[in-house]
Amino acid sequence: MTAAGDRLVGVVLDRRYRIESPIARGGMSTVYRGTDLRLDRPVAVKVMDPQFAADPQFLARFEFEARAVARLTHPGLVAVHDQGQDGEHVFLVMELVEGGTLRELLRERGPMPPHAAAAVAAPVLGALAVAHRAGLVHRDIKPENVLISGNGEVKIADFGLVRAVAAATTTSRSVILGTAAYLSPEQVTTGTADARSDVYSAGILVFEMLTGRTPFTGDTSLSVAYQRVEKDVPDPSSVIEGVPEEFDRFVRRATEREADERYADAQVMADALGELCDTLDLPRYRVPAPRRSAVRSTPAVPAPAVVSSRGSATAADPAPPTTVLDAPTTVRPPAPEPTDSRPFPTRVATRQHPRPESGAVAAPDPAPPGTRVDYATARRRGRRSALAWIVAILVLALFMGVAGWWLGAGRLTDVPTVVGLDRAAAEAALETAGLGSEIRGEYSDDVPVDTVLGTDPSAGSRVEDGGTVALLVSLGRPTVPSVPGSGERSVVEDELRRRTFVPVDGGTAFSTTVPEGGVAALDPAPGTVLPVGSEVRVVVSKGAPPVTLPDLTGSSVDESRRVLDEAGLTVGEIREVFDPDVDEGRVVGTEPGEGTTVNAGGTVTLLVSNAVKVPSMLGRSVASAREELTRLGFEIEVRQVAGSDRSVVIGQNPGAGRRAEQGSTVTLTALP
Numbered sequence: 001m002t003a004a005g006d007r008l009v010g011v012v013l014d015r016r017y018r019i020e021s022p023i024a025r026g027g028m029s030t031v032y033r034g035t036d037l038r039l040d041r042p043v044a045v046k047v048m049d050p051q052f053a054a055d056p057q058f059l060a061r062f063e064f065e066a067r068a069v070a071r072l073t074h075p076g077l078v079a080v081h082d083q084g085q086d087g088e089h090v091f092l093v094m095e096l097v098e099g100g101t102l103r104e105l106l107r108e109r110g111p112m113p114p115h116a117a118a119a120v121a122a123p124v125l126g127a128l129a130v131a132h133r134a135g136l137v138h139r140d141i142k143p144e145n146v147l148i149s150g151n152g153e154v155k156i157a158d159f160g161l162v163r164a165v166a167a168a169t170t171t172s173r174s175v176i177l178g179t180a181a182y183l184s185p186e187q188v189t190t191g192t193a194d195a196r197s198d199v200y201s202a203g204i205l206v207f208e209m210l211t212g213r214t215p216f217t218g219d220t221s222l223s224v225a226y227q228r229v230e231k232d233v234p235d236p237s238s239v240i241e242g243v244p245e246e247f248d249r250f251v252r253r254a255t256e257r258e259a260d261e262r263y264a265d266a267q268v269m270a271d272a273l274g275e276l277c278d279t280l281d282l283p284r285y286r287v288p289a290p291r292r293s294a295v296r297s298t299p300a301v302p303a304p305a306v307v308s309s310r311g312s313a314t315a316a317d318p319a320p321p322t323t324v325l326d327a328p329t330t331v332r333p334p335a336p337e338p339t340d341s342r343p344f345p346t347r348v349a350t351r352q353h354p355r356p357e358s359g360a361v362a363a364p365d366p367a368p369p370g371t372r373v374d375y376a377t378a379r380r381r382g383r384r385s386a387l388a389w390i391v392a393i394l395v396l397a398l399f400m401g402v403a404g405w406w407l408g409a410g411r412l413t414d415v416p417t418v419v420g421l422d423r424a425a426a427e428a429a430l431e432t433a434g435l436g437s438e439i440r441g442e443y444s445d446d447v448p449v450d451t452v453l454g455t456d457p458s459a460g461s462r463v464e465d466g467g468t469v470a471l472l473v474s475l476g477r478p479t480v481p482s483v484p485g486s487g488e489r490s491v492v493e494d495e496l497r498r499r500t501f502v503p504v505d506g507g508t509a510f511s512t513t514v515p516e517g518g519v520a521a522l523d524p525a526p527g528t529v530l531p532v533g534s535e536v537r538v539v540v541s542k543g544a545p546p547v548t549l550p551d552l553t554g555s556s557v558d559e560s561r562r563v564l565d566e567a568g569l570t571v572g573e574i575r576e577v578f579d580p581d582v583d584e585g586r587v588v589g590t591e592p593g594e595g596t597t598v599n600a601g602g603t604v605t606l607l608v609s610n611a612v613k614v615p616s617m618l619g620r621s622v623a624s625a626r627e628e629l630t631r632l633g634f635e636i637e638v639r640q641v642a643g644s645d646r647s648v649v650i651g652q653n654p655g656a657g658r659r660a661e662q663g664s665t666v667t668l669t670a671l672p
Contacts, residue, residue, distance in 0.1 A: 060420025076127030078157040099289035103143035111212035119285040128266035141201035152286040180221035195265035203254025412462040436468040447474040482526040487518030506537025516543035544600035568600030582609035616656030633662035640670040
């Protein structure tokens with residue numbers, strides 16, 4: 001532990017958390033054992049490197065991540081109690097796990113048998129599953145962040161700190177954030193991470209528990225990190241004998257180089273581990289805490305010194321006094337308590353005075369004869385009267401000052417800083433400050449959706465108590481809007497500008513749905529996600545394209561409708577006409593006629609034949625022939641000698657099979 005870290009021992013952060021002894025130190029922070037003086041409970045205090053204290057982006061992300069993790073509840077998560085800043089010290093207060101880390105346990109005992117590794121991995125994956133469901137990613141899973149308590153509880157710590165450091169302007173963008181031995185390939189190559197990245201790191205963790213070492217080694221952290229981009233993680237059984245094949249498959253699936261081929265998140269991986277344990281019938285196991293750990297071995301801080309009223313320090317032992325940052329180091333001795341703490345009531349003694357009659361002025365009693373007037377007493381009375389008037393004037397001035405302050409600055413409230421918080425946390429902060437809120441969305445290429453970009457008025461401005469502050473919330477990258485049915489150009493271009501896009505001329509095109517002059521299409525297509533301020537080409541409609549009417553002669557009405565629909569035309573009217581060459585119900589032609597060019601979207605009249613085929617009446621009686629032809633809509637003319645309906649038809653005109661118009665006359669010749 002460095003000397004700088006030791007200097008915090010005995011310090012009280014935020015007038016509440018006393019630093020007692022160091023537990024662990026990393027590249028960005030130091031963890032101390034401490035005491036919450038307000039609640040008198042042991043806590044773990046993670047103090048970030050002082051370089052981050054002056055970085056507003058880090059502070060905003062640090063507070064946001066602490067809030068997000070504090071909302072999570074799971075036995076496998078180290079509880080977050082508080083976070084804050086005291087001078088140059090940014091700190092996070094967490095549950096103190098009395099035990100040690102998985103790293104210390106591996107150093108003591110070496111590789112774990114499968115049932116022990118599963119007993120550690122199960123609560124870790126369960127805690128990660130809760131975080132993944134809440135949209136959080138750990139990004140730095142390693143044995144140092146897996147804590148084991150004295151009663152065998154396994155917990156995971158340090159959610160969100162890597163993401164907070166990544167947001168800091170003091171962090172070089174060329175540095176790979178996270179621990180090299182456990183990074184996923186996508187964290188190395190692109191710096192991005194999601195739930196599947198945590199799955200990869202958890203797979204490396206299981207590999208190390210089974211084998212006692214990480215799968216990749218090298219001279220530098222960078223070389224270790226980049227090996228996983230080109231190489232697959234080997235099976236644990238290839239490193240140490242006795243590892244079941246089921247664990248090989250489990251680790252292999254979790255550490256696939258392609259993120260899509262891994263378990264989708266920690267919950268899926270936890271379910272797979274449960275099935276594996278059932279298949280192998282692994283026994284239950286209570287994970288032991290390491291015997292030699294930083295938490296167990298750190299000494300307690302001696303009692304702080306108390307400065308006496310004479311200025312000389314007295315203490316139970318010669319340890320340095322407790323220091324409170326940004327506050328005097330002396331502690332006043334407590335005032336002695338009264339022997340009787342019961343309240344004493346106030347008693348007012350009064351005497352009766354005669355009330356003067358209404359309208360009368362009470363005159364002073366004249367001095368009795370032979371007595372002298374006491375001028376000293378009179379002067380004292382005058383001074384008391386003047387003092388009373390002065391007090392009354394001061395009280396009136398104070399009242400007017402308070403009233404003026406209330407009517408002015410007293411009714412104003414400072415707008416709190418909420419940049420970087422999520423929408424719910426920002427609304428809660430404004431509500432705590434006594435202000436209302438309204439949401440205004442703004443598009444952003446870099447800030448995640450629902451993260452606050454700023455406020456209107458800005459942070460630090462003073463607004464009337466109970467007033468409304470607009471939260472400028474990120475909408476993420478904008479998407480190209482859809483084109484409304486009418487395609488009105490002004491409406492489409494206004495919507496593009498509202499989404500930060502710049503509409504540019506995209507040429508013209510035919511459209512069967514949008515009238516001429518409207519917007520026929522957008523390029524890129526609607527739904528495409530683009531950077532803020534991108535150009536979108538607006539394609540203007542030239543109206544419906546020209547269509548040449550096809551030959552529909554002899555087609556059925558349904559078939560003709562289908563052909564016209566495909567050409568972008570509709571059937572407006574069906575008219576019957578006589579055509580001796582086309583059967584009844586079949587299309588004779590169209591209006592406009594075949595080969596005519598019309599605009600798509602227009603209407604066409606179908607001409608349908610009403611011609612009827614004349615059936616053969618030869619050999620039938622006149623009565624039967626008359627009945628059949630009348631049913632078909634023909635007029636009947638009979639030429640016969642006898643004039644009897646029993647006569648036999650020996651001839652007809654039109655002949656059998658000929659087409660005739662309904663209502664026309666069919667002539668029959670009959671004998672006798």
